[in-house]
Structures are given as structure tokens and as C-alpha cells.
Amino acid sequence: MWLTFLHMFRKRVTIQYPEEKAKLPPRWRGRIVLTRDPDMGERCVGCYLCAAACPVDCIALQATEDENGRRYPEFFRINFSRCIFCGFCEEACPTYAIQLIPDFEMAEYNRQNLVYEKKDLLIDSQGKYPGYNYYNIAGLAIGGKDKGQAENEEAPVDIRSLVP
């Protein structure tokens, strides 16, 4: 009884959601988004690692390629009614494309509406990791970046030369 009484004078931890919003740290694992490169190209290269890492198998995608060899997902689907927000996909992603953001307000009356397609996932931002561009590091040539133009690369070898 005494304890209960004391609690009445404590600082309140309950907040008046939704009038008042909770403050979430930036690494909070909420809604999943697909981010973009600094040059606003799609970051996701369709490598399927997030899908493989997902313990509830709620990510499905199909990789494809544009005419210049740049890979991207043809479709990208997350079934949020299955997602457990474990963040494994983000951890697996080699390109920082998939990120969990501090947003949890996703409730729906109809479960079907929890199926997010690429258009629902892709945002116009780099998210938590600004400045990273996978293709600047990878050896694959894409439109606007030829062989030898990535970070730490020599110009392509002239295979007809025998100079030591």
C-alpha cells in the first residue's frame, strides 16, 4: 500500500500516445525500408542475402539487371504480418540497402495490407549510412562506371602487352 502510494509521486513513464510520440533511438528496429545510393540509384542489388537471413522467410524478391549491367530487384516484397523485426536482413545486406527505421505505426485492419511491395519500401534517402555506394567498391562495370574506375582499382590490363 505504501509502495503504491509512493509511486503516485514518481515521474510518469506512460506517455499519452498517440497525442504524444515516443522518442525512439535511431537504431530502433521498426519498419523496413529500401534506401538509395548517394546518387539516388537504388541501393539494393538483388543479392538475396536478406531473404536468406530472414528467419521467418518473409522477404521475397527477384533480381534483374538494367541494360548497363546494374543489378536491382524486379520486385521486392516483405510480408510484415510475418516479420519479427529481428534486423537480420539489415545485418546481412552488403549494400546497406535494407534498413530498419524507428517507425512502428504500421497497424492495419486487413492483414493483406501488411504485404509491402517495392514501391512501399523504397525511400528517397540514404537512411542511416550516408555516403556508401556499393558499386564504387565492386568490380562490376555498370553504366557510368567502367572497369578500373572503382575505388582502389588499376586501369584494365592490356592483355596483348608482355611488358613485365
Added chain:
Amino acid sequence: MATIIIDGKTYEIPTGKNLLETCLTLGFDLPYFCWHPALGSVGACRQCAVKVYKDENDTRGRLAMSCMEAVAPNQRISVSDPEARAFREQVIEWLMTNHPHDCAVCDEGGSCHLQDMTVMTGHDYRRFRFKKRTHQNQYLGPFINHEMNRCIQCYRCVRFYKDYAGGHDLDVYASKSNVYFGREEDGILESEFSGNLAEVCPTGVFTDKTLKEHYTRKWDLTMSPSICQHCSIGCNTIAGERYGTLRMIANRFHGKVNGYFLCDRGRFGYEFVNAATRIRQASAGEAVVSLDQLFHHLIPALKQAKMIGIGSPRASLQSNFALKALVGGDNFYHGVSDNEHDLAELAIRILREGSVRTPSTREVEQADAVLILGEDITNTAPILALAVRQAVRQQPGNAADAVNIPVWHDAARRELAQQDKGPLFVTSVHTTKLDEVARDVYHAAPDDIARLGFAIAHRLDPTVPDATDLPEAVALLADRIAQALSAAARPVIISGACCESGCVMKAAANVAWALQKKNPATGLVLTMLECNSLGLAMMGGHRLHAAFNAVMNGHADTVIVMENDLYRHGKADEVDAFLSKCRRVIVLDHLLHKTVSKANVIIPAGTFAESDGTLVNNEGRAQRFFQAYEPTDIIRESWRWLLTLGQQIENNRMATWRNFEDVTLAMDRDEPLLHGVMAASPPSQFRIAGQRIARETHRYSGRTSQQANINVSESKPPEDPDSPLSYTMEGFHGQPPSSLIPYFWAPGWNSVQSVNKYQSEVGGSLRDNDPGVRLLEPKTEGTHAYFVGVPERFRPLEDHLWVVSLHHIFGSEELSAHAPSIAQRIPQAYILLHPADAAALAVETGGVLAFTIDSRSYRLPVKLSEALPVGIAGMPYGIEGVPYADLPEWAIVQRTSQRQNLNDHSYAKRHA
């Protein structure tokens, strides 16, 4: 056997192997790159280091490349020695200094030997801070993608392509760490076996370009054991599906049939399964109908109809058998030309009643003398040609055996053999790719080839009738061949139905039988035209012509054509007349073709990927293939359709058949030649620890999401009533019986190299033996009388040409021709002439030759070749734009006064 001590433990092992093979067989995880079980060792990559100790007292030991060291009795070695491990890690680190940061966009990822080996050695952090060397890629054609940055210089690609497969246009360029593996310039890889580069290369330099079109990681595929449908060899394949389409075909190791390799027709022909021309709906008349409407329409009609059924050499045994049961044995016809029918029956007679065994492809590799009579096996049975190349390559190795160079020591054996080739004799109508490695080549008319065969047989056994008045050169050739064959320990004769000549096949049988009297190890291989030609022939049935007559004479009014385009097997006007005389033409097939367009009722059948079935290859081996995925729409296997129809029209025989197993069991019981076919795979009730065998890997992704766009509640996965495989990732993931292996995977071994773990001994057979049952064995007692009737010498006729078929690996086979990548490699229609004939007829390259065969006229653009015998013309087999003709046959040439040029393709159309 010898004793060897590895890391303090004693093992009993066979001798003659190297340390690497021995360690892998014993289950050690020892990394390697340049060694390949089929290519042997060259010791180039330095990845497979182990510690070898001199004797029990040696504590320091020395580092040795295990792939270059033969096992010695009582040897003591260490795999886990810290120095050896550090060395292996160091080697990977060096290899990785130039390796691009590509795994995420690399098609090899997830089945990459380099990834596996990197993880295995423990190298995980990049210390090298300098720049990476880069390379430009090349365009290598529709099959193979090139990404040269990823190369680790193991030299496997060129060793396979040039040394093993005899290709000329892939090589290594530049020097030191700049070495470049590619072609001299951009262009299509010429070898028929280029697709194997994707599996041979341990990295993502060479990858499957058709997979890239609909890229899926290995772990995401639903895979099943399958059989290649594109020629009579019956290579074992893995068919992988994702999102309802077939994504790739990979090799499924078979110790007797295809070993580690597939040909490009088999690897890339699969895309017909996804073709836009697939039949997905049933239709009656012009209208698309539902399942109920279809039965409503069909059943009453079928109950009254006088039905006949036309089977197919490209359909499974079960489908053909179900059709035979539905229409009755007397009304079942083989849907092949009469000549093909005769040749298949002849083949069975030779193989069953003769005394010579037909060897497997693997045994052909070990032959030390090969005679090919009349066949162009590179185009009709490519993997057999690859085996013959190995025979030619390995035979000089007998000398290497004499100086104790072991079989796996590739570099040393090649050095010793130099350009030395084993005795291979090629006889054919036109040049074949094997000519370049043959000791003697003979291009002649089929009858002359048969005459040579008789002459050889006569030299081996004088009771065989001789071919008289042979030209001297040919008689000498016969002497040489007879000598070489008699001197060999394991001679093999190859012939077959693709040269369309019974005489040639008989001559081949005579040679084999005559030789067998001297040497019981003689083998005789006969190739067939299609994947199940032999199986169909073993089932018994009437000729196609008899079917035509049955309808023309009013004995039948309804025909069920199953998985067969009759226009590929019969003359167009006859087929036209036949089909229009039928009251009802019911066609079951999966692709649109001319016969389908004439059908009243079209029923969508499943392709091999959507079906279970059994095929009999040219060796008489019955091999089972399994459904890779449940068909969509109302597509089902042909046999299942026929089963349903049979039950609906109250066919007594079929009343109790419910599933695949019932059909197979009835076939095993009722078809005498197919007795034993049940044993081709374990029954559908087979379980391991109560579990089905999973078609999906344990890492399969996306199952709660892939259908979620349609319905967020996942549907129940399909159950397979026909096999012990499951459609999910649940089930047994270890090593199942060899015929049920859906994919190769072992902990730490994600790439195809994991097949090592499935073999009883590295490079040997799969554990519990290679799949399939041989249904044809030779007679052991009594001998078959030799064939008599030596054909007359071929004499050219004025204004006539003897037209024979020429086969093309790309285009001659019906199904693979529908794959877009293969379609890019199909030659244009042509007629091939000797320049002398062309001059006499006043046509030249590119001009049009008009001729009639059996009073039907043809017009085809001319190509010339010196290698073709005079008086003979070659017509490509089965190629779009080349109408069917009953070959071989005389053509009467119409001399044209003016030469015409071709601008359109209408020349090929028949002028009826």
C-alpha cells in the same frame, strides 16, 4: 590397399590415388582449386598443402601439395598441422588480393568454390591495401557470361576446354598476375561443351547466362533429380525451379552416364519449358474450355469412338504405356517414321540377341580403340563424343603406365603423350568434329560405309561376308582398322540410328560380333534419335503408316496424338490427309506445333520439369526423372491425363491405377522388355527416418512472402503422390539413395564440388551405386548369325542426288530449339552439295536448288563442301524451314536455267 596415418589416426586406403583424393574420400575438408576429379592434377594453385613426414621419428615434416603426391604405404601426414593451415590461409589471401568485392552481384555466390575455400581456410580480413588489377570482359555468346576480374588463375577452364573437350577458341593470354582467360577476340564459344565452364571454373568468371536472365541463388531453387530430354544418352541433370518457372539445368553426377559434364544442348535447352508458345489451357474446337467442359465434351465422344493412339519417342515410358492401355495394344502406334521404327527395332535385336554388351559412356572413355561407323556423334550424342575424346587422349597413357605415371598426374601424362593420339577411326558422310583427333577418316555414302564395315568384320572373322571389289585405299583402311581393333584390349564400335541406315548398323554389329570372338571386352554403342526412342521401341507398337491406313480405311475415326508433332515424322501431305480424315484429333502436348494447330481438342501436357517419368537411354538404362514443380493452370503429366480419361470412359485395365507407381507397376508386369523398370527408383512410400527427401535446401527463402501478393495466408504446400520427395524445405537433407539426389550440398561445401561427398570414392560412383537399371543385356549363350547382304557400291546418278540427313546439335532436336539461347545458334536451312555436283547442276553457294523427293518438291539454298562424297546431298535434320522428307532417298534435281537469289524464307515452304 595400404595403411596411412593422417593426424595420428590410421586409415586403410586403396593405392594409386594421390593424397588429396585420399583425404577427400576419407571425408577431410582439404581445400583445392586446380585439381578436378575429371581433369587430374597439375599442382598450379598451391592450395592443397599438407604436412608429409618422412618416418615416425620425423617431427618437422615438409609441406607438400597433396594433389601432386602419391599415397605411399604407412605414410604419415597431417592436414591440421598449424604450418600447413597457415600456408593454405596465406595462399587464399594472395588469391584474394585482386579479387573484386563482387559476391553480392556475382552469380556464383552461394555455390562458389572460392567462397567455400576462403571460409574453410579461415581467411577473413583483407590486409592488402594496394590497388586491384582489373580486366575487360568478353562477349562469349548466348550461353556463357564472362567476368574476368574474378579469376584466380587456376587454369581449370583452359584445361577443360582445350585439353579435355578439344576446343580451340579459349586460351590464356598475357603474363604474370595479368593472365587472361578468354578468346582471342569477342565471339561465340565454339565448343559444344562450353556450358561446363560454369561448373568447372571455381569462381564467377564463367557463369550460366541463361540463369542470369532470371537469376536465382542455388539455395532458393526447388530442385529435383531429372534426366536430359535432348538426346538418347540420357545425361542426369538437376532441374531447378523458382516462382513457377524453370530456372536452370545443372549437371547431376552419374558415374556411368555423364560423369561431371553436360553438353550445351542439354544444359541450355531447358528454356522451352518457359516458352511463350507453351500450351497452358485446354481447348475444344477453337474455344478454351475448363476442365469440366473438356470432360463433358470428350467423354461421351470417346466412349463411342474407334480410337487409335500415337505415342512419342520424346515422351516418358509411363505416358506411352498409359496411351497404349487407353486405346488398346492393337491400336497403339509409334509416332516415328518407318525408317526410324525399323532402326530402333534393329537396335534392340542387335543388343538383345547379339553377344556384345553395350558399354556405358564411362566405359567408352576407357576404350583403347574406337571405330565410329556413319555417325556424327558430336551432333547426335554429344557427351558420347566427349567420352571418345577421352579415350583418344588416354590411350597413349598406356605408355605412361609403363613408366609409373599415375592416372591423376595430368601434366606429366600430357607431357609424355605430346600429340600422340589413340586409335580412333571415323567414318561418316560428312566431316565431323572428331575427324581432327581421328587416326583415319573416311567420308563416303552410307552404303560404302557399310561396305567398309563388312570388310573389317570379314578381316576379323572370315565367316562374315566380305565386300568385294573395294577400292584399294578402302581395303587398306579396312586392314588398318581391323589390325588396330584386334590389338586393342577394350575396343568399342559406335554406330546408330541417326545415320538412318540399317546396313551401317548391321555392319557395325558384324564388326563387334566378329571382334568379340577374339576379345570378350568388345563394346558396341548404338545411338538413337531421341531421348526415349529405345524405350518406345521396347514397348512394342505399330508403324505410323499403319495408323494412317487405319483411319484412311475407316477402321478408326479418332486419334490421340501424344507429345508428338507428326509433321516431323511423316510427309506433310500424308499427315494432312490423315488428320483431316480423322473425325476427332486429340493432341496432348506442351508446345504449339503444326499438329497442334490441326487438332480439334488440345490438352495441355506437362514438360519433363512438371512430370514424373522414366526414359530408356541408348544403353538400355531406364532412368527416372522427377517433377521439379507442380504444374500451373490445368497442365498435368500426359500419363495422368490419360489415366483420368481411361477411368472416365471406364477402361477396365486402368480402373485401379491411381498414380505413377500403379502405371509403372503395370508396365513392369505387362511389357516383357521393360520388366525390371520399377527398380529405377525407390517407391513413393520410401522415407528416411520417416521423412521425405526435401527438394528445397534448408536455406530456402521467401516462403511466407512469395505468394503473399496473391493471398497473405500461405497455402498448404503441394503433396507429391508419385515420389518420396517433398515440395518444401522440410524433410531429409542428408544423402538420399543415388536416384533421389535433388542437389549436391555438404556442410562447408555449397558449390557443385560437394559431389565429392556423395561418391564412394572421389571420382568414382555415387554411394549405393549409380542410378538407373539396365534393361538390355546381351545373350550369353549361343551366337547370333552374322548379318548378310553386303550393300552394292554407291554409284551417283545423273540428275539425281542421294539425300541424307545431317544433324546439328542446335536445331535438330525439337524441344531445345524452342529455347531462345539455343535458337541463336541454329543454322539456316540449306542443302549441302559437293562442288562437282553443284557445277554440274549450275548452282553455287547461296543459290537455290529445286528438287523432288518421292514426287514432292523442295527448294533450299545451297551450301558447298568438298568433304561430301560426289552424288550425295545433305539436308539438315529437323531444322525450321526444312520440311520433312523420308530420308535417305533419291532426289531428282530440276535444272534451273537461271540462278535465283534468296531474299525471303519462302523457298523452304513446300510447293504442293
